[in-house]
Amino acid sequence: xxxxxxxxxxxxxxxHSVIGERDKIVxxxxxxxxxxxxxxxxxxxxxxxxxxxxxxxxxxxxxxVRRRALDLITQATILDSFSNLKAxxxxxxxxxxxxxxxxxxxxxxxxxxxLFEFLLEAxxxxxxxxxxxxxxxxxxxxxxxxxxxxxxxxxxxxxxxSLRPVENSLSATxxxxxxxxxxxxxxxxxxxxxxxxxxxxxxxxxxxxxxxRVKMGTALSCELEEHGYRFVRxxxxxxxxxxAWLVRxxxxxxxxxxxxxxxxxxxxxxx
Amino acid sequence: xxxxxxxxxxxVQALGKLPGMGPKSAQRLAYHLLLSPDAEIEELAASLxxxxxxxxxxxxxxxxxxxxxxxxxxxxxxxxxxxxxxxxPSDIPPLERTGKLDGLYHVLHGCLRPARGIGPDDIRIRExxxxxxxxxxxxxxxxxxxxxxxETTAMYIRQLVEPLGIKVTKLARGLPYGAELExxxxxxxxxxxxxxxxx
Numbered sequence: 001x002x003x004x005x006x007x008x009x010x011x012x013x014x015x016h017s018v019i020g021e022r023d024k025i026v027x028x029x030x031x032x033x034x035x036x037x038x039x040x041x042x043x044x045x046x047x048x049x050x051x052x053x054x055x056x057x058x059x060x061x062x063x064x065v066r067r068r069a070l071d072l073i074t075q076a077t078i079l080d081s082f083s084n085l086k087a088x089x090x091x092x093x094x095x096x097x098x099x100x101x102x103x104x105x106x107x108x109x110x111x112x113x114x115l116f117e118f119l120l121e122a123x124x125x126x127x128x129x130x131x132x133x134x135x136x137x138x139x140x141x142x143x144x145x146x147x148x149x150x151x152x153x154x155x156x157x158x159x160x161x162s163l164r165p166v167e168n169s170l171s172a173t174x175x176x177x178x179x180x181x182x183x184x185x186x187x188x189x190x191x192x193x194x195x196x197x198x199x200x201x202x203x204x205x206x207x208x209x210x211x212x213r214v215k216m217g218t219a220l221s222c223e224l225e226e227h228g229y230r231f232v233r234x235x236x237x238x239x240x241x242x243x244a245w246l247v248r249x250x251x252x253x254x255x256x257x258x259x260x261x262x263x264x265x266x267x268x269x270x271x
Numbered sequence: 272x273x274x275x276x277x278x279x280x281x282x283v284q285a286l287g288k289l290p291g292m293g294p295k296s297a298q299r300l301a302y303h304l305l306l307s308p309d310a311e312i313e314e315l316a317a318s319l320x321x322x323x324x325x326x327x328x329x330x331x332x333x334x335x336x337x338x339x340x341x342x343x344x345x346x347x348x349x350x351x352x353x354x355x356x357x358x359x360p361s362d363i364p365p366l367e368r369t370g371k372l373d374g375l376y377h378v379l380h381g382c383l384r385p386a387r388g389i390g391p392d393d394i395r396i397r398e399x400x401x402x403x404x405x406x407x408x409x410x411x412x413x414x415x416x417x418x419x420x421x422e423t424t425a426m427y428i429r430q431l432v433e434p435l436g437i438k439v440t441k442l443a444r445g446l447p448y449g450a451e452l453e454x455x456x457x458x459x460x461x462x463x464x465x466x467x468x469x470x
Binding site: 018047 | 457
């Protein structure tokens with residue numbers, strides 16, 4: 001019979017670190033408990049029943065015991081190991097980027113069920129279909145929304161006037177779009193094309209599987225990438241380390257054309 | 272005034288910096304050493320002092336050794352057409368104990384950890400390529416850990432090695448000896464099914 005200290009949590013393993021010779025400290029992101037860390041004893045031992053369940057990018061059900069310091073994971077069942085995602089370098093790197101974004105944008109013990117469901121949906125989509133630039137940009141945009149920093153794209157965030165179909169600007173510090181007049185007095189305002197504004201507005205109201213169908217050229221994709229990361233960087237106030245890895249993989253894929261990243265058509269698509 | 276004598280406090284502080292060693296364990300070890308015979312302490316001190324001074328990285332495989340090249344790279348009986356890639360020097364002894372590998376090694380000294388900013392330039396991947404371009408190597412065995420980061424490293428190296436026309440293999444994943452099927456997770460079991468062999 002379980003004691004009141006026992007509890008069960010479904011969650012995604014965001015990261016882990018090594019403790020002692022055989023143990024791991026696992027950081028889980030769960031819908032009800034939020035983000036928390038727990039010890040998985042013996043998880044590094046070959047043949048440990050906990051080992052595969054507490055590996056990064058795993059969705060599982062974890063039986064835990066509350067303790068004064070870190071909780072203890074006593075049993076775990078894998079609900080989805082995202083095996084396709086883990087069998088592909090590009091997909092796995094995108095999954096790690098998504099997990100690092102969530103890890104960086106959440107604090108311990110603050111539940112955020114919509115964000116959890118969004119991360120799970122994104123990992124399932126990457127596992128099932130793959131990951132392209134649209135998925136990454138959509139994930140960044142909607143992550144901002146889920147943590148309360150949804151970019152304001154309806155009207156100028158400075159003067160409140162409606163945005164006309166001309167080249168406007170986007171400011172990460174102001175939190176949204178600026179009309180051409182207000183952009184002149186905003187030092188971090190960057191040009192926002194009409195197409196980019198349309199795509200961002202569309203993405204704020206659609207699902208991931210729909211968002212990935214948007215066709216765009218390299219210039220527009222690069223513009224959205226620049227805006228997206230500037231927003232994320234401004235909100236999180238730190239660099240996302242796995243982004244450098246994605247950039248590297250993408251550039252090397254152009255040279256070797258052997259990785260899964262090279263199968264992403266848009267990066268090779270002429271404008 | 273400090274409650275603990277200065278030499279003990281210094282030893283506890285030094286031991287506490289070792290991986291997996293908490294302050295309590297460090298203190299326990301320090302008092303154990305205090306009560307140990309002088310000869311044992313001297314031997315320990317001498318081995319610690321010689322650790323850095325007498326060991327070198329093998330310039331070929333980057334294993335930690337007492338000579339360059341290391342005993343494995345210098346052994347003319349080893350199969351030079353096979354290179355087994357491992358994450359750490361400590362991965363070599365268990366592989367050697369199997370008696371199944373008679374090729375050479377390449378020690379990466381870590382693995383790719385994108386979320387911690389550890390990329391290919393931070394481990395010894397670049398040093399692998401000249402060895403492979405010599406034309407002597409016919410097979411690369413990837414023996415990285417079966418973790419997300421180990422797999423990331425293995426897949427990245429495969430991407431670099433395959434265009435050179437060298438066969439790339441990876442250690443099989445599956446059920447450990449003595450395990451019970453009932454308690455195996457779906458990932459391990461799935462890989463065991465995929466890697467099944469004719470019996």
